[in-house]
Amino acid sequence: MRIIVAIKQVPETSKVKMDPETGTMQRAGLEAIINPLDLYAIETALRLKQAAGGLVTVLTMGPPKAESALREAVAMGCDDAVLLSDRRFGGADTWATAYTLAQAVRRMGDFDLIVCGERATDGDTGQVGPSLAAFLDLPLATYASKAEWMADGRLRVERLEEDGRQVLALPVPALITVVKEIASPRLPTLRGMKTAKALQIPVWGPEEIEADPGRIGLKGSPTRVVKIESPKLTRAAEMLPVGTQQELDDALARTCQFLRQIGIEPKNGGAA
Amino acid sequence: MDFSLTSTQTSIQQMVRAFAAREVKPTAAVTDETCAFPRDNVQKMQRYGLMGMNVPTEFGGAGADDISYAIAVEELSKVCATTGVILSAHNSLFCDPLLKFGTPAQQEKYLIPAANGKTLGAFALTEPNAGTDAASQVTRARKVDGGYRLNGSKIFITNAGEADVYVVFAMTDPSKGTRGISAFILEKGWEGFSFGRVEEKMGIHGSSTRELIFQDVFIPQENLLGEEGKGFKIAMVTLDGGRIGIAAQAVGIAQGALDETIAYIKQREQFNQPISKFQAVQFTIADMQTQTSAARLLTYQAADAKTRGLPYSNLAAMAKLFASETAGFVTNKAVQLHGGYGYTREYPVERMMRDAKITEIYEGTSEVQRMVISSHAIG
Numbered sequence: 326m327r328i329i330v331a332i333k334q335v336p337e338t339s340k341v342k343m344d345p346e347t348g349t350m351q352r353a354g355l356e357a358i359i360n361p362l363d364l365y366a367i368e369t370a371l372r373l374k375q376a377a378g379g380l381v382t383v384l385t386m387g388p389p390k391a392e393s394a395l396r397e398a399v400a401m402g403c404d405d406a407v408l409l410s411d412r413r414f415g416g417a418d419t420w421a422t423a424y425t426l427a428q429a430v431r432r433m434g435d436f437d438l439i440v441c442g443e444r445a446t447d448g449d450t451g452q453v454g455p456s457l458a459a460f461l462d463l464p465l466a467t468y469a470s471k472a473e474w475m476a477d478g479r480l481r482v483e484r485l486e487e488d489g490r491q492v493l494a495l496p497v498p499a500l501i502t503v504v505k506e507i508a509s510p511r512l513p514t515l516r517g518m519k520t521a522k523a524l525q526i527p528v529w530g531p532e533e534i535e536a537d538p539g540r541i542g543l544k545g546s547p548t549r550v551v552k553i554e555s556p557k558l559t560r561a562a563e564m565l566p567v568g569t570q571q572e573l574d575d576a577l578a579r580t581c582q583f584l585r586q587i588g589i590e591p592k593n594g595g596a597a
Numbered sequence: 598m599d600f601s602l603t604s605t606q607t608s609i610q611q612m613v614r615a616f617a618a619r620e621v622k623p624t625a626a627v628t629d630e631t632c633a634f635p636r637d638n639v640q641k642m643q644r645y646g647l648m649g650m651n652v653p654t655e656f657g658g659a660g661a662d663d664i665s666y667a668i669a670v671e672e673l674s675k676v677c678a679t680t681g682v683i684l685s686a687h688n689s690l691f692c693d694p695l696l697k698f699g700t701p702a703q704q705e706k707y708l709i710p711a712a713n714g715k716t717l718g719a720f721a722l723t724e725p726n727a728g729t730d731a732a733s734q735v736t737r738a739r740k741v742d743g744g745y746r747l748n749g750s751k752i753f754i755t756n757a758g759e760a761d762v763y764v765v766f767a768m769t770d771p772s773k774g775t776r777g778i779s780a781f782i783l784e785k786g787w788e789g790f791s792f793g794r795v796e797e798k799m800g801i802h803g804s805s806t807r808e809l810i811f812q813d814v815f816i817p818q819e820n821l822l823g824e825e826g827k828g829f830k831i832a833m834v835t836l837d838g839g840r841i842g843i844a845a846q847a848v849g850i851a852q853g854a855l856d857e858t859i860a861y862i863k864q865r866e867q868f869n870q871p872i873s874k875f876q877a878v879q880f881t882i883a884d885m886q887t888q889t890s891a892a893r894l895l896t897y898q899a900a901d902a903k904t905r906g907l908p909y910s911n912l913a914a915m916a917k918l919f920a921s922e923t924a925g926f927v928t929n930k931a932v933q934l935h936g937g938y939g940y941t942r943e944y945p946v947e948r949m950m951r952d953a954k955i956t957e958i959y960e961g962t963s964e965v966q967r968m969v970i971s972s973h974a975i976g
Contacts, residue, residue: 400608512612512615512616512619512645513608513612514612514644514645514646515609515612515645515646515647515650515659515661516646516659517646518605518608518609518612519654519659519660522605
């Protein structure tokens with residue numbers, strides 16, 4: 326049994342600040358962490374491994390420092406790791422990323438399951454998991470809130486939907502993306518940290534995964550980001566004293582006037 | 598000289614801090630209130646590799662250094678001093694002497710399971726009339742065919758009853774004083790080995806503190822730890838290491854109380870402003886912070902010397918003395934800055950103040966530490 330978990334290293338988003346001038350994220354000094362939603366994917370893979378044995382391989386594409394995310398995943402209990410890192414991978418959108426990951430998975434050989442997080446907390450698209458399934462032509466279950474092996478070797482998956490649950494039996498190999506409800510992620514253990522520190526992590530570039538140079542990185546990305554900006558929110562409050570009857574009447578008149586200004590007609594003409 | 602933690606030490610700190618916040622803190626008040634041994638925490642510490650964490654990997658441990666171990670005890674004690682001392686007693690007082698003085702067979706049988714966290718260990722030296730004067734032991738091990746017969750009792754033993762394995766000290770030759778003391782490894786459940794009264798204590802309520810009773814307990818020869826007559830030395834060397842654990846526990850209690858207090862003074866308002874705006878409060882925080890940081894540095898220095906194989910007996914005594922008195926000072930001020938609320942069980946600082954006191958007493962009182970330190974200083 327082999328399970329692959331595809332993860333992403335992201336900036337610690339709870340501390341992200343946007344540069345108001347350029348509309349881009351201020352990345353300097355930000356700690357890089359495993360995408361918090363990917364921790365649930367790792368936990369799911371580890372539990373499935375505990376249930377039926379096998380190996381869990383963790384895979385990521387990113388700059389060389391993304392290796393620390395892989396080591397953390399190994400410290401949690403994953404068995405080995407592969408880093409996809411090369412300048413030519415840089416600037417990839419979700420399409421090029423999914424293609425690159427798919428090529429890496431092909432290079433890895435046989436596997437039973439790929440587990441992804443719901444989405445990354447930085448890009449927030451939720452597209453890479455499903456796209457990876459498409460590139461590899463795998464059965465796909467998104468938003469899984471439960472996953473367990475069935476006696477016949479298929480994977481029973483419960484999908485969380487807005488008004489209920491859908492239960493699927495997936496033939497493997499397959500790909501699932503998981504939501505927070507699936508399991509609470511474990512912490513790294515001391516022994517895991519020791520294993521992680523000693524582990525040799527192979528770094529693959531476009532050649533190792535036989536990637537088409539025109540389909541990776543910025544070159545292979547049809548998406549163009551035109552502009553990113555944070556919406557400006559301003560609030561101006563006007564205080565209306567209502568100590569006397571006159572003041573109350575004036576306040577009502579002013580409120581009705583304001584409502585008409587923004588296109589709302591007070592129902593009874595504003596009478597108190 | 599480098600005062601920054603290594604990347605491994607930092608990772609261990611982050612891991613144990615997250616573990617303590619998620620797994621230990623939520624039950625700390627209940628553990629205190631019910632005086633129940635937190636078996637769940639012990640099992641979780643095993644799962645995360647903390648039990649026996651500083652035992653080398655070839656003996657089943659996690660192979661962490663002594664600073665990492667001090668950090669772990671500190672982080673646990675920040676939220677629950679009981680859990681901190683369970684780990685400290687198991688690692689410093691059971692695993693350590695087995696590692697240093699055990700035969701390969703003893704290590705195979707007793708150290709590896711303890712370092713894996715499959716068994717819990719304890720250390721039994723103190724007797725009703727042999728506290729600081731550890732040499733006046735009356736527990737007696739008489740040589741018999743194939744081993745020894747043990748009679749007597751021990752009191753105030755941490756992890757007693759809960760632990761599976763015990764390092765026990767006894768007189769093998771009363772005519773020789775301290776050179777007549779020997780160390781033995783005992784298993785819970787042996788015939789004649791039972792547990793007496795459970796102490797009702799001021800603090801560390803969840804830690805099991807009990808009497809051990811030995812009635813004609815047969816100890817096979819292979820369970821003699823170290824040589825016959827070398828028990829006192831084993832006890833003293835073991836306690837040197839234990840003091841690093843207790844110093845770390847005291848630093849943790851102090852830091853925990855300081856963290857609680859800083860959060861409290863920022864939200865507590867009097868005279869239309871948070872009390873953190875008052876200089877008397879600010880200066881108290883400054884003193885609490887300074888002493889806690891100084892205690893931590895002494896503790897890490899002693900731990901570092903131990904890892905490097907340098908003499909650390911004096912450093913450990915200074916760390917334990919200063920850290921435990923700091924824990925007393927800081928928790929007292931923490932209660933004071935919380936005012937009336939601090940005296941209630943609604944806030945954790947009153948528990949921390951009760952827990953702090955024991956650090957000035959066990960594994961050598963502050964007075965014993967002063968004896969050790971002055972003998973190093975004066976000669």
